[in-house]
Amino acid sequence: MQLDEFFVTGEPLIYGGMVAIALVTSAILFILTYFKKWNWLWREWLTTVDHKKIGIMYILSALAMLFRGGMDALMMRVQLAFPGMNFLNAQHYDEVFTTHGTVMIIFMAMPFLIGLMNIIVPLQIGARDFAFPFVNAISFWSFFFGAMLFNISFVIGGSPDAGWTSYTPLAGAAMSPGPGQNFYLLGLQLAGIGTLATGINLMVTILKMRAPSMKMFHMPIFTWSSFITCFIIIFAFPILTVALALMTIDRIFGSQFFTLTGEGLPMMWTNLFWMWGHPEVYIVILPAFGIFSEIIATFAKKRLFGYSAMVWSIVLIAGLSFLVWVHHFFTMGAGAFVNSVFSISTMLIAVPTGVKIFNWLGTLYKSKIEFSVAMLWSLAFIPSFVIGGVTGVMLGMAAADFQFHNSYFLVAHFHYVLIAGTVFACFAGLVYWYPKMFGHKLNERIGKWSFWFFLIGFHVCFFPQFFIGLDGMPRRIFYIAPEWFTLNFISTIGAFGMGVGFAIFVYNIYYSFRYSERETTGDAWNNGRTLEWATAAPVPHYNFATLPDKVGYDALLDMKEKGETTFDESKLEPIHMPNNTGKPIIMMGILAFASFALVFEWVTLAAIGLIGTIIMMGIRSFDYDDGHYVSVDEIKRTERAARGLNDE
Amino acid sequence: MNRKKHHYKKGFIFLLLSMVVLLSGCEQMVVFDPKGPVAESQKDLILYSLIYMAGIIVVVFAAFAIIVVKYRDHPNRKASSYKPNLHGNKAIEAVWIIIPIIIVTLLSIPTVNTLFDLEEPPVSSSDKEPLVVYATAANWKWFFSYPEQDIETVNYLHIPTDRAIEFRLASAGSMAALWIPALGGQKYNMAGMQTVLYLQADEPGVYDGRNSNFNGEGFTEHTFEVYAESGDKFNEWVSEQQETAPNLTQKKYNKLLEPGLVDRYTFSSTHRDWVQHGTLEDMDYTIERFREAYETNMHLENDGEQTNNEH
Ligand code: HEM
Ligand SMILES: [Cu+2]
Ligand SMILES: [Cu+2]
Numbered sequence: 027m028q029l030d031e032f033f034v035t036g037e038p039l040i041y042g043g044m045v046a047i048a049l050v051t052s053a054i055l056f057i058l059t060y061f062k063k064w065n066w067l068w069r070e071w072l073t074t075v076d077h078k079k080i081g082i083m084y085i086l087s088a089l090a091m092l093f094r095g096g097m098d099a100l101m102m103r104v105q106l107a108f109p110g111m112n113f114l115n116a117q118h119y120d121e122v123f124t125t126h127g128t129v130m131i132i133f134m135a136m137p138f139l140i141g142l143m144n145i146i147v148p149l150q151i152g153a154r155d156f157a158f159p160f161v162n163a164i165s166f167w168s169f170f171f172g173a174m175l176f177n178i179s180f181v182i183g184g185s186p187d188a189g190w191t192s193y194t195p196l197a198g199a200a201m202s203p204g205p206g207q208n209f210y211l212l213g214l215q216l217a218g219i220g221t222l223a224t225g226i227n228l229m230v231t232i233l234k235m236r237a238p239s240m241k242m243f244h245m246p247i248f249t250w251s252s253f254i255t256c257f258i259i260i261f262a263f264p265i266l267t268v269a270l271a272l273m274t275i276d277r278i279f280g281s282q283f284f285t286l287t288g289e290g291l292p293m294m295w296t297n298l299f300w301m302w303g304h305p306e307v308y309i310v311i312l313p314a315f316g317i318f319s320e321i322i323a324t325f326a327k328k329r330l331f332g333y334s335a336m337v338w339s340i341v342l343i344a345g346l347s348f349l350v351w352v353h354h355f356f357t358m359g360a361g362a363f364v365n366s367v368f369s370i371s372t373m374l375i376a377v378p379t380g381v382k383i384f385n386w387l388g389t390l391y392k393s394k395i396e397f398s399v400a401m402l403w404s405l406a407f408i409p410s411f412v413i414g415g416v417t418g419v420m421l422g423m424a425a426a427d428f429q430f431h432n433s434y435f436l437v438a439h440f441h442y443v444l445i446a447g448t449v450f451a452c453f454a455g456l457v458y459w460y461p462k463m464f465g466h467k468l469n470e471r472i473g474k475w476s477f478w479f480f481l482i483g484f485h486v487c488f489f490p491q492f493f494i495g496l497d498g499m500p501r502r503i504f505y506i507a508p509e510w511f512t513l514n515f516i517s518t519i520g521a522f523g524m525g526v527g528f529a530i531f532v533y534n535i536y537y538s539f540r541y542s543e544r545e546t547t548g549d550a551w552n553n554g555r556t557l558e559w560a561t562a563a564p565v566p567h568y569n570f571a572t573l574p575d576k577v578g579y580d581a582l583l584d585m586k587e588k589g590e591t592t593f594d595e596s597k598l599e600p601i602h603m604p605n606n607t608g609k610p611i612i613m614m615g616i617l618a619f620a621s622f623a624l625v626f627e628w629v630t631l632a633a634i635g636l637i638g639t640i641i642m643m644g645i646r647s648f649d650y651d652d653g654h655y656v657s658v659d660e661i662k663r664t665e666r667a668a669r670g671l672n673d674e
Numbered sequence: 675m676n677r678k679k680h681h682y683k684k685g686f687i688f689l690l691l692s693m694v695v696l697l698s699g700c701e702q703m704v705v706f707d708p709k710g711p712v713a714e715s716q717k718d719l720i721l722y723s724l725i726y727m728a729g730i731i732v733v734v735f736a737a738f739a740i741i742v743v744k745y746r747d748h749p750n751r752k753a754s755s756y757k758p759n760l761h762g763n764k765a766i767e768a769v770w771i772i773i774p775i776i777i778v779t780l781l782s783i784p785t786v787n788t789l790f791d792l793e794e795p796p797v798s799s800s801d802k803e804p805l806v807v808y809a810t811a812a813n814w815k816w817f818f819s820y821p822e823q824d825i826e827t828v829n830y831l832h833i834p835t836d837r838a839i840e841f842r843l844a845s846a847g848s849m850a851a852l853w854i855p856a857l858g859g860q861k862y863n864m865a866g867m868q869t870v871l872y873l874q875a876d877e878p879g880v881y882d883g884r885n886s887n888f889n890g891e892g893f894t895e896h897t898f899e900v901y902a903e904s905g906d907k908f909n910e911w912v913s914e915q916q917e918t919a920p921n922l923t924q925k926k927y928n929k930l931l932e933p934g935l936v937d938r939y940t941f942s943s944t945h946r947d948w949v950q951h952g953t954l955e956d957m958d959y960t961i962e963r964f965r966e967a968y969e970t971n972m973h974l975e976n977d978g979e980q981t982n983n984e985h
Contacts, residue, residue: 080934116891116974189888195865196848196889200961203966209787280984285960286865292849293864326745329761339934357851357861359843359869370782378776384770389738392757394747405742412734416727423781426719428859429705432851449751496703498855500886505976529774 034184035243037118039101044181071256073606075159076567077144080166082463084141087170092528093136094177094447098126100525102447103487107518109508115273119504120187121206125180127190132214133173135310135444136451140169140224143252143313146459147228149558150246152237154569155599157230160646163610165220165227171618172217175625179209183625186210189502191303192273194295196283199277202403205625211274212621218266219261225259228252237557240577244336245555251316254344255309261348269298278627293358299650300351308347311443312340314451315382318404321458322389324553325401329580331388332381339378339385346375356424357431365424372422379415383408398474398551403454406481409444414442417492432502435495441488453480453531461550465564466542468534476530483523546670555580560592562668568656571665574599593665600655607651613642704855709881709902710874711796712858719788726777780926792858795872797836804872807831808944810951811843811850811863811885812960813933813968814892819944822914826922828930828939832901834908841871844952846931846960851887854900860886865956875902886896891972892935915940925949931960933967935974 034040043340058064071079088315101122105114114122144162148155156162179185183205188197232253236245245253272283273295282288323330352360352368386408395401417439421427430436460623461467490513499510506514545563560582561569571593578584585591589594620635665671706721708714745755791797795804808819809831819826833839843852845863853860854873861871863885875881885896903911922941927948930936949956 107728110976112976115976116894117971120888120891120893187890193849193888195961200965201890203969235790276980286961288848289954292866326802327747328756328758331760332762332767335762335767350888355862357859358864359861362793363788365789366782366786369785370778371780374780376769376778381767381771382775383734387734387741388763388766390741390745392755392760393745394751394756394758395742395745396747408738409735412731417731418726419781420723423719423723423785425785425792425859426716426723428861429713429716429720429855430793431851431860432888493703496705498704498853500853502888504974586922634977 032182034181035508036046039114039118040180047181057062067611068608069606072611073163073608073612075155075163075604075606076609077148077159078158078463078565078567081141081144081146083166084137084144084169085463087173088134088138088141088452089532091129091137091173095126095129095134095533096525096528098122098129100521102126103518103521105504106514107510108515109506111505114504116504117187120502121180121185123502124186124189124192124210125176128176128186128210128214128446131172131306131310132191132217133169133176133593135448135452136221137169137173139255139310139313139448139455140221142317142429142452142455142459143228143581144224145463146216146455146558147249147252148235149462149561149569150232150249150556150563151235151240152233152557152570152573152581153231153235155604156227156234157235159604160607160610161223161227163607164614165224167611167614168220168223168617169217170615171621172215172220173616175216175621176213177211179213181447183209185584191299192295193299194273194276194288194292195286197273198285198292199280200285200287200615205627208274208277208625208627211277212625215267215270215274216618216621218263218270221259221377222263222267224285225256225263229256229260232256232367237573237575237577239444239575239580240581242418243334244577244579244581247319247333247336248313248316248556251312251319251340254340255312257304258309258344258347259310262302262309264404265298266302266306269295269302274624278624280570280628296355296358297351300354301348304349304351305344307440307443310448312344314447315340317451317455317458318386318407319389320556321400321404321454322550323385323555324458325398325404326390326393327396327553328389328393329555330385331391332385333579335381336385339375339381340376343375346371346378348366350375353422353424353427356427365453369422369424373419373460376415376419376422377386383412383529396553398457399468399470400454400458402477403450403457406477407454410446410450410484413489414439414446416590418443430495432500433495434491434499434501437501438488438491441491445484445488453477458551459558460538461545461563462548462558462561462565464539465545466538467545467550468538469542472534476527476534479530480524480525480527483520483527485520485527486523487517487520490514490520548669549582555583557581560585562593562665564666566661566668568601568603568661571601593669595662598658598661600643600657600660602653602655604653605651607649609642609646609649613639616642688841704882707856708858709856709877709879710858711798711876712792712873713856715788715791716859719784722784723781726781727875729779733880762912789937792872795840796874798876799836799838799874802837805834806840806842807833808842808844808946808952809863810846810945811852811889811896812846812931813848813890814885815883815936816852816883816896816898816932817846817930817945818898819946821944821946823916824943825912825915825919826941826944827915828936828941829898830901830938831883831898832903832908832911833875834905835875835902837905838872838874841867842952843871844950844974846951847933848889849887850885850889852883853886854883858883859898861958862887865951865960866954868904868952875900878903890933890968891974892933895935895974916942918942928963932964933970 103110186206188202275281276283282290284290284292353372356365421430457468494510494513548561548563548662549559574585616635616638620632623631701848708717810817816829818831840914843863850863851860857875859966861869879902881900883898883900919940919942921943927945
């Protein structure tokens, strides 16, 4: 193989990307070496099994991916701003929207939420850790390496270009030759392992590790939404795993599951993809609902309205999410009856979703609203998401969808739900729990700037797209007709507004790190209602020194009333915690190497890598390291320092 | 406090203004400007749903605005208006479950009706047999075969007005979707199977049609134009083509089929004599011949003119 086949050549934008990657990597390497941080990085982060640190690594990676996906988005919007643009050619545009969609959903939205769940769920249920901390580290590294594998495709080998849905036969070996599509398949497969493992891990954690006496129907709503999300993950991801594996075998070993030759069934992919894909969109929306519920209750200083209705509506949405996948291809010609059934099941999802919207309004009713940044994101979510929701119902009306399908109406709709739902929730959740994670708040004033830029930019960007869609503009075209100019131009301006909002958000992280006041109490917003606010700040690695007994709904409120704390010196006992280990990163690193080899169809190397992974698993199963105890003295010292108590 | 309120007002006014500006453009949007009964029924359904959607939006937005303004943390608020433990009300919760169910029902009925209607030729032309056109998508061009007239066109289409067109859709390569927004919504073209789509034009005119399902590099230019004209004119056009257009040979057809962009062509015979892409036996016809052709990149740029308007 020639070097110029291995590296992508001939595109100034990609050369720019290569230079940027090289510069950033060398800068990081230099800083780590110069400040002698390698050891620290390894000891404190790369080998950690602490759910909070793993969560932080998830969120940092997700922010990086949001940046990458956002740059892709801006490139597309630039290309679509004027009818005569030649910023991206057809091929490059295809690669950009494919990577944008995949990165945003698989490597940004989901990991961001999983990161928040990682940090918060154990704290909310009064647990000291995940059920399987080692597996949790494996999950993170498989996601991380999956994301890296997918991301290098644009400098090495070439990006996938068949859309994030990768419909066959287009995505098959014949019509999409070269390694690009393999990057998609193996990157998603690798990350998918981690997601599935997280689903199981978190579910067991919630079921088995709750504070003694916390009933299921006393769990905070974010934990509930995470719990239901785990169910969706456990049922949906195996479908993806199988589908990806079949297409990989098709492409690399020449089988014919989805091909146009040898009795292949290309349409089978479409079905499998959306049987996973529709539930997937609920994987990224249900936790978001949970986050908004927590924040709205906190800053409205009021108990959540209709708690059990909220829980049941989540359950119902999760159930229905498996029964609607056909709405992604009403146009396949399945016939009026099938389309009617799926049309109605789709519209039915609006009912429990509506219940949630009204319950949030109910929570705000007779409350005392404090407009903090986290609350602003949550409030902005409500009307924005309603627009996404009602247009979703319109898309669900199959006969009308014949006109909407594959048009910009659809693009506008799914960005309305994904951004107003998921992205707002990620920002809101990050701002809200930031003091728990880093021991200081984000600056509120800068936060508001970022919020308004992003919010207004968002509507300016996507609202016009409903109309461009109704004017017949299809998605995924790489240049526009003159009659679509005005609205597209407005849309591009909006996209840059969002870009500015994001940049301010990132600046805020830096600014607050430098100048924000450090937290002294665990209950940073003074109105925490749930157990995560009962820990000290920063949260000690064992989370709770003592676990409260008799935990009910809004557990912290109860504790405040009764004057209890999670640091009752008379009840201290040594706490058992797992040790750090380098095995997860090494194991997943080897698996990533195997995947990389498979992308280029170097089967021998891939087999070696796979064997290496299996050997690592073997080593792990003879691992008799069963952790360490944190002594009572150490707990006392840590808690006193964190809570600002004097040593007597 | 004041500053914040100001912000909301600005946002709201902005939203209203943009709504007005955008909605005033409604008349020209193709989907709202149907030229045939199918597009018409779809437009009606969309407008019908818009009424309900507007209702929902007005109710939720109004409730939201009122609540957010009224219950903000404000120094001179009456203590009685803050009820931190209020957390449920069975009656009102029942209302907001039942009303959406009613709305969904009201939306489902016309949806299902329209769905069943669209499976048949439009009633307005039930006195005439539909005109059958096989529309085959290939990477990245369109072949339209008229079996009765025994002619075939590439990348453009002539149809008579006031008569249903029965499109029989198939693909010679990756999946595509035939969409003529002015005449009505789309259906997929797939290799190895055939789907049927009924459309009809009531007004003579030239309409844009395209593939709306992404199928690779040439996708943006995978378009065609539809010339709708009176039955007489259509027949004239047909006989002219039958007389003047060359025969379509398999060799020529294979040449055209090769992945890439081509101009418009007309032939006085159809490719259905030797290949039917909508059947399982023939679904690999193109792949078997042109497997390698997909490896070359077309370096397709925006040439500034729309292929559509070249005719
Ligand atoms: C930050 C602002 C964003 C902008 C300006 C933006 C813009 C775009 C554009 C221009 C396209 C391509 C449309 C086309 O040519 O068909 C697109 C596609 C897409 N976007 Fe975004 N996007 C943004 C954020 C997001 C987020 C946050 C998500 C998901 C969480 C997302 C998910 C997708 C998906 C799934 C596609 C479809 C990709 C495909 O067609 O294969 N986007 N976006
Ligand atoms: Cu099919
Ligand atoms: Cu869906």
